Amino acid sequence: EVQLVESGGGLIQPGGSLRLSCAASGFIVSTNFMSWVRQAPGKGLEWVSVIYSGGSTYYADSVKGRFTISRDNSKNSLYLQMNSLRLEDTAFYFCARAYSYHSPLEDWGQGALVTVSS
């Protein structure tokens, strides 16, 4: 059974840093296209970042230069390092899996809440 479990969310002050983790089971992270998608409370979905199976990474303009996506093959896990956090980064952050570039996001974690507030 495929499972994605996020952790690492919490309350952080503006300008601070936080690292989200996404532990995967039932499949191999490194052979899939792994994304982070966020959703501000009561709002729509916003794609944040993706790491391809080949290792290429891409970011939304809103987080470029501040967030870094990575994976640890030995732990079968995905990460999102978030620096210079802003109030507008407050959201639920979901990790999600796609099989390939054009595939839908078939499997999702339960989400981790990041609250940026002073």
Add this chain to the structure above:
Amino acid sequence: DIQMTQSPSSLSASVGDRVTITCRASQSIASYLNWYQQKPGKAPKVMIYAASSLQSGVPSRFSGSGSGTDFTLTISSLKPEDFATYFCEQSDSTPHTFGQGTKLEIK
């Protein structure tokens, strides 16, 4: 970036009704269009992928159509468990972008 415009933003309907939600892309995305259902407090769930393919386990009352820039999601006969928010997503090019969502409410 490709912009996705969904309509309507909200919709009231009754059990048994047929409903249609539309999604328009700012440029052609071939058939790389996916539909997700999200219930409160839950992660999104893919319902339709590649514009018209039914995800495994999704009831056949859900269907999708379209190509290029214009797409539709149709629920043929609403059941109580279908009341949720629906999002479209284009997976033609990075960044994969979402529509703003359609909240389907019980009339």
